[in-house]
Amino acid sequence: MASVLPSEQQVDGRAADGVLSAARLRWVDRVWRAANYLSVGQIYLLDNPLLHEPLRAEQVKPRLLGHWGTTPGLNFLYAHLSRAIVEHDLNAMYVIGPGHGGPALFANTWLEGSYTAHEPAITQDLAGMRRLFRQFSFPGGVPSHVAPQVPGSIHEGGELGYSLAHAYGAAFDNPDLLVACVIGDGEAETGPLAASWHANKFLDAKRDGAVLPILHLNGYKIANPTVLARIPHEELDSLLRGYGYRPHYVEGHDPEAMHQLMAATLDQVIREIHTIQHGARGPEPDGERPCWPMIVLRTPKGWTGPAEVDGLAVEGTWRAHQVPLAQVRENPEHLAALEGWMRSYRPEELFDRAGRPIAEITEAMPRGPRRMGANPHANGGQLLRPLDLPDPREFAIPTERPGGQWSEPARVLGGYLREVFRRNAEARNFRLFGPDETASNRLDAVYEVTGKQWQAGLEPVDEHLARDGRVLEVLSEHLCQGWLEGYLLTGRHGLFNCYEAFAHIVDSMFNQHAKWLKIARNLPWRAPIASLNYLISSHVWRQDHNGFSHQDPGFIDHVMNKKSEVVRVYLPPDSNTLLAVAEHCLASRDLVNVIVAGKNPTPVWMDAEQAALHCARGAGIFEWASTDTDSAADGEPDVVLACAGDVPTLEVLAATDLLRRRLPWLRVRVVNVVDLMRLQPHTEHPHGMTDPEFDALFTRDKPVLFAYHGYPWLIHRLTYRRANHHNLHVRGYKEEGTTTTPFDMLVQNDMDRYRLVIDVIDRVPGLGARAARLRQDMTDARARHHRWIREHGEDLPEVRDWAWPQ
């Protein structure tokens, strides 16, 4: 193993020739050694935590799970950041891209006392150290990665790629916060990380905090070198400057030299950040985008660990990635090497006999919330201030009769969001994120009160760009999602508007956030945070102009696989229901809400009061459209026409209109579902209906024709346990599409009004000759449609002009 600092007598005897005094050098090295010791202990030991007796095989864990390679670097940075926090009185948090290095964070938060503050059973003494070691990667314990269980973290490092986006998200609107973000050189190969560097073209030095990227080049991934560690220095330097940063290099392996270099570099970097911030916040800001500093830290992988194992080089190679000594229980040489490795940190200089960190270590640590494990920004719910939300009724489209008015739902929501921005302008705790689609999604009313944040070059023709805008637009769904997650996890609110098909770009990020929420909700010390809200406005049925690549409603299916306590899906059928849903989602906590709502003109089916009630119920009968209540003694319909989604709702009502005109004696019930989770059994989802509730809407034995926004099998999946499931026939998107007309999208997928009428006739027995004629007319109408669009390039006038009869 590589040597750590020479024995402390030697250090004391020399004058420090760097920025660190001898005492500070000793402190930082002790903290580093202590964290390294505690990290190795977590990976290996069941017992004998301080090696008060010679290590025995049975004191070692039978399964060795953990990642040593990245850990000493993370520990090195933690110690130096702690020193800088104290010396510069910083409000700093730490985002850890190489999250596999979980041991490092458990170690450091335990050392600084913040871990015990959150988990009192893990005391700062020998018994607590034993539990700290034992619980790591152990059944019933804590996971091997930086995870919600780690105080001070907002970032699970398992998937890799999102650390820098999370860091920028945390920094927005936190002008006093410094977010140090360590980026692994493996992670740096991912697309989302590669795009994240450019976030400095958005961050406002005046009103936002600072992000300090620390690119950690330890040279290797699991089994390969990394790209950025193997390009020439000039190329790397050029790349980082090209990204708009001023890189500072801390490279080497000798601990003393590295301590001095890192301390000097951190001091320099903090000075540069303060200079930038003072300039931007002074009376005469120069208006130029600043060149923010960053650090490149190049150290051996598995630094200070075993240099060789079984004759093969380990330290400084990919072999240090996980567990350098793998046969400790079986191989006495490995056992001896482990003990030697741990003793090389000289634990007797770091902990007293009772297992407490020595006073010299703890006395110079940051205090209270300055400790990175206790920074309230990293437990954002603690800082959460509820949004001041306007009453949706004030923005509702007045309507006296169902379908009496038409409006564009997303545009109406834009007006509501404008007011959300206005009311919360002073709190600066709400933002809108989108990949260049806020205007095309018709939310542009928000630009009346705020702009799009932008620090890159300006031209006279530009519109709505502003240094301190509260809308973030960049053509990267990854960045939008990552920024929003970072913003939410640090206690603020937001909405991500996204084309439906391209929400899949962040499927995996959604997964990880949903997993985070599932765990965090069950940690008593994690305060609830605002929900992650998606607005899917440019949806499958209205991408007729953009073609097949833009037509994909599968994001809902993807979301539905996550824990039911975490996910919600809403399909408001018109503007007023969209407003009601949006208010509900913006006020909710610890959820992921997916709202699917169109931007094209749509009839307003309900006034504000009805909309609020309908959304609260989540599903209900459109009495005004139904003909079952007044025509039969038993109150049961002949057929149920159900719908979920704005376009399916309109289409079901158009089909109902046809049925009412042509088969007036047919008892039709129209059911609309806003909250998709209502369809599930109440035993499966907190919003789920009981069987009697479900049967009251859908009957126990009548044909149900369900027009659904997305892939039809989702409705079957949600309802297969219901009594009437065998009578359920679902129409939806079945992956047919191209550049065509809006109505042709429906025809191609057999969800058009004509097809729905045919479906009803085919499923309700004994309707007689008039129904047969209607059926033929519907078939003819479909043929007429095909001919018409091929000639005219737009939909039949009877389709375009259809409106619910007034």
Add this chain to the structure above:
Amino acid sequence: MASVLPSEQQVDGRAADGVLSAARLRWVDRVWRAANYLSVGQIYLLDNPLLHEPLRAEQVKPRLLGHWGTTPGLNFLYAHLSRAIVEHDLNAMYVIGPGHGGPALFANTWLEGSYTAHEPAITQDLAGMRRLFRQFSFPGGVPSHVAPQVPGSIHEGGELGYSLAHAYGAAFDNPDLLVACVIGDGEAETGPLAASWHANKFLDAKRDGAVLPILHLNGYKIANPTVLARIPHEELDSLLRGYGYRPHYVEGHDPEAMHQLMAATLDQVIREIHTIQHGARGPEPDGERPCWPMIVLRTPKGWTGPAEVDGLAVEGTWRAHQVPLAQVRENPEHLAALEGWMRSYRPEELFDRAGRPIAEITEAMPRGPRRMGANPHANGGQLLRPLDLPDPREFAIPTERPGGQWSEPARVLGGYLREVFRRNAEARNFRLFGPDETASNRLDAVYEVTGKQWQAGLEPVDEHLARDGRVLEVLSEHLCQGWLEGYLLTGRHGLFNCYEAFAHIVDSMFNQHAKWLKIARNLPWRAPIASLNYLISSHVWRQDHNGFSHQDPGFIDHVMNKKSEVVRVYLPPDSNTLLAVAEHCLASRDLVNVIVAGKNPTPVWMDAEQAALHCARGAGIFEWASTDTDSAADGEPDVVLACAGDVPTLEVLAATDLLRRRLPWLRVRVVNVVDLMRLQPHTEHPHGMTDPEFDALFTRDKPVLFAYHGYPWLIHRLTYRRANHHNLHVRGYKEEGTTTTPFDMLVQNDMDRYRLVIDVIDRVPGLGARAARLRQDMTDARARHHRWIREHGEDLPEVRDWAWPQ
């Protein structure tokens, strides 16, 4: 609108002071003008294609769909690349990142004749031009984006982000091919594109072709400026050099100057590429990674289009993104502006009265397969050479009895893939892709015959890195997927091995590829290509050590939403079935195959012959494990235990073992499903079972307990139409996990053997007292498990040591 070149007399009268002679300048400008004219015509015109009469409103399309902004730049590049192809005798193809610019590609391929060669109805005359215009973005016609319908394309530009990865994929193993790849500055903001620049650290100048990235800065996205267009020149230059390229700049708007500059630059760039290739391919290659050239093209957005509309600047702004003149039918000024705009290209100089491009244009075009619309690489199936596949039986694990041997399936597959590499070494048409996981997925036998392709720096400690390796490893699932897609679309074969949870990173790319295949399969001129094969080896049940972030089986669900003719999912239960499935997938065409198979030691249930038969059937009864056949007259079991996936299969057999020992009179049938699509009705999927087939396996009325690899509702979705569906109880992953033991993953999700036995007892009526005692024992065993793992950190010995009785 901006002027194009002055009238041709003027040009003829001047000496060209650039690299282009006056004649060549005139040719390239004419081609550009013609393509621009044809592009505008596609967006706008129903009729009167050559403006032989004054334009009337009714000759304009009622719905104007298309993207003008990017189109003139794409046309400019096409013309110049065509010139370079002729002058340098290049074998070149064109990957178009800004794929919204569909009109450009239809225009150019029509001009060069390759469009008509593929679509004979679109003749190169007035009638054909009229059809070309009319079909664009028109019902029954062609989509608005570069799509499979575009000859010469391998890239749908709808989603943005993957062009450069596709280009590199096309270039691998095509040493004579030049892949010009235009990257939009919007697309350049995406993560996948940002990561793709680094692909030059993998491409081998000797054995691979060349990629020429052309970054097109037209300055704007839909509604915003782009980042790369708004950073200082020095920063952009530094960034591109940091990526390892030598940038050449072509910036301006004056057509003549731009033609000369672009021609000179292309000539220079081609010289540089040839110099690099000659160096690498000569007798003494220097071994250094070359610095490949690239081009930055900066032009106005909507170049040569309307400068102003309704008093607002359009050319050179984001307002040129889609349709610059939007009210052509309603507003006579817009109509006149459109006519003026089209006439500004002077169509009378470009087309004869019959609508044919004039001879001067066509005579200097590339010929035959040199035309970019006819390059066979872009219709890769034409070049496809089937893999020479070894017989899986030669690699099978011999076994005399079910479960008599154990082996690691992925490792066994590694041996098979080694032989695939060996047999096809000369053809150089097979590659393995993975995000740094080939070794951890235990496929490392392939390194016996090939290496990991790597052109960045080397260190003595490195293993298996090679300049011409056939394994591509980079920590970016996006790059792996994009490279593989490009490789397949140009007529080669490959396999992507990926952690199951992180396959979601490429959900969206999978979507787009599946959509591409759906369309391409139905185009008679697109030859079938090799299937896209995923090997999901580090799957949900074996990520106990990595924790919750690594545990996610939802990729299967995602895949299942795509068209049934395109997708296949296989869950081989052991090594020998994995071999059979892999051979089948590697020989298949035009599909996406997802293979889920573990890497951990697993019993071998079948010998090679049985495995081949079982995989061919897709599902079947494990007679050797079942007790229903010999004990009852009617041949019907008391219960069916079904399984799909390696871990569920083992667990079902362990449960069956318990049941056989403890309740020997119980008639148990074990059914294993390898091909998940078999469960669907045959009317829904070509692999689906008929109802009699399904009933023969699963009975019509007996309890079925199904242990499934992924989320349990997928099995319900596939089977809800079956007679016995109401008796089906599915166990699977229900989103419970952490860092724990392998068996605890099963217990947490209620799919462990003990729980399965309890499920059987609870579902089969009248089993009596012995069953009640067994049930209690199972409950006790689960409690014992919990105690044991919390004490020992590993699974119960009875679980670890279990084996099927021999």
